[in-house]
Amino acid sequence: xxxxxxxxxxxxxxxxxxxxxxxxxxxxxxxxxxxxxxxxxxxxxxxxxxxxxxxxxxxxxxxxxxxxxxxxxxxxxxxxxxxxxxxxxxxxxxxxxxxxxxxxxxxxxxxxxxxxxxxxxxxxxxxxxxxxxxxxxxxxxxxxxxxxxxxxxxxxxxxxxxxxxxxxxxxxxxxxxxxxxxxxxxxxxxxxxxxxxxxxxxxxxxxxxxxxxxxxxxxxxxxxxxxxxxxxxxxxxxxxxxxxxxxxxxxxxxxxxxxxxxxxxxxxxxxxxxxxxxxxxxxxxxxxxxxxxxxxxxxxxxxxxxxxxxxxxxxxxxxxxxxxxxxxxxxxxxxxxxxxxxxxxxxxxxxxxxxxxxxxxxxxxxxxxxxxxxxxxxxxxxxxxxxxxxxxxxxxxxxxxxxxxxxxxx
Numbered sequence: 001x002x003x004x005x006x007x008x009x010x011x012x013x014x015x016x017x018x019x020x021x022x023x024x025x026x027x028x029x030x031x032x033x034x035x036x037x038x039x040x041x042x043x044x045x046x047x048x049x050x051x052x053x054x055x056x057x058x059x060x061x062x063x064x065x066x067x068x069x070x071x072x073x074x075x076x077x078x079x080x081x082x083x084x085x086x087x088x089x090x091x092x093x094x095x096x097x098x099x100x101x102x103x104x105x106x107x108x109x110x111x112x113x114x115x116x117x118x119x120x121x122x123x124x125x126x127x128x129x130x131x132x133x134x135x136x137x138x139x140x141x142x143x144x145x146x147x148x149x150x151x152x153x154x155x156x157x158x159x160x161x162x163x164x165x166x167x168x169x170x171x172x173x174x175x176x177x178x179x180x181x182x183x184x185x186x187x188x189x190x191x192x193x194x195x196x197x198x199x200x201x202x203x204x205x206x207x208x209x210x211x212x213x214x215x216x217x218x219x220x221x222x223x224x225x226x227x228x229x230x231x232x233x234x235x236x237x238x239x240x241x242x243x244x245x246x247x248x249x250x251x252x253x254x255x256x257x258x259x260x261x262x263x264x265x266x267x268x269x270x271x272x273x274x275x276x277x278x279x280x281x282x283x284x285x286x287x288x289x290x291x292x293x294x295x296x297x298x299x300x301x302x303x304x305x306x307x308x309x310x311x312x313x314x315x316x317x318x319x320x321x322x323x324x325x326x327x328x329x330x331x332x333x334x335x336x337x338x339x340x341x342x343x344x345x346x347x348x349x350x351x352x353x354x355x356x357x358x359x360x361x362x363x364x365x366x367x368x369x370x371x372x373x374x375x376x377x378x379x380x381x382x383x384x385x386x387x388x389x390x391x392x393x394x395x396x397x398x399x400x401x402x403x404x405x406x407x408x409x410x
């Protein structure tokens with residue numbers, strides 16, 4: 001009896017506890033009602049004997065057992081209803097989420113379309129801006145090329161101006177010879193005419209001697225006249241735009257001519273300046289196919305820089321009392337071409353300056369004394385125009401050497 005009553009009390013207390021807990025959960029009130037119904041039916045079933053003894057209730061045994069069966073069925077029925085309700089709620093929630101996802105997806109698709117349209121507009125705008133910038137850059141490039149051509153022409157005219165005094169001095173020498181030999185030839189002609197007027201008494205040996213002297217004078221006049229013509233032709237070629245036509249050229253003769261022109265050009269501006277010109281030209285130097293006026297322009301620029309360096313050292317007194325300005329030019333045949341070395345014992349330069357020598361507009365001369373284009377143009381002529389090389393070796397305070405290698409293009 002106590003065992004049966006104890007188990008019934010435990011079962012009832014568990015039903016009461018689950019029923020109380022179910023009210024705390026949202027939507028679990030169905031289970032609460034089921035538990036409450038089961039609790040009620042079980043209480044009637046277990047308390048029937050006492051209720052019947054007290055006269056409160058009188059039923060047959062089938063009805064009493066029916067309370068027990070109903071109590072047992074209340075819990076699973078309530079749980080089934082709760083699960084059904086939960087399933088419906090979950091389905092509705094998932095359906096709502098699906099609709100929300102579809103709405104967000106549609107909204108995202110619309111936003112993506114708007115973004116794509118915006119990107120297309122930005123792309124078109126960017127393409128238009130790129131085209132405009134490209135046109136502007138092309139215009140700037142054309143203007144830069146025009147300016148560069150103008151600067152090149154100015155540099156050529158500047159070097160032509162430096163040549164003028166040297167050319168005037170150089171051309172004066174053959175003209176003096178032409179004038180002198182012309183005067184002597186005129187006197188010889190007069191003597192010859194006088195000798196012929198003597199008739200039978202004329203001296204035929206003297207006439208032959210006079211004719212020989214006259215012939216020699218005329219050959220010298222022709223030689224120096226051609227020399228003057230060559231100097232004028234060199235000046236015209238230097239001032240003329242390069243045609244790019246390569247011709248076999250004697251580098252020794254070209255270097256000797258421009259060396260003297262550069263020296264006399266500097267002497268015309270500085271009468272007190274003197275320098276030693278030392279040449280070491282290889283006798284077996286082969287002719288190379290080059291654009292003569294371009295290579296002449298390079299050599300002239302190197303010679304001008306060398307004479308300028310020794311002049312600055314001389315004027316500053318850095319060389320001391322016994323300093324003798326000197327410029328040396330050497331040529332020699334190398335595999336595949338000719339090498340020209342232009343050396344001076346001038347001020348020299350440090351490593352930092354040497355690295356910038358061939359950059360456009362870089363110059364070590366005072367403002368207004370140089371454009372900074374001479375060496376850069378020379379470098380382009382040798383490297384790009386002729387496929388050669390131009391480099392410098394220098395020790396600050398002791399001098400510099402520029403080495404030009406000119407290949408013999410075939």
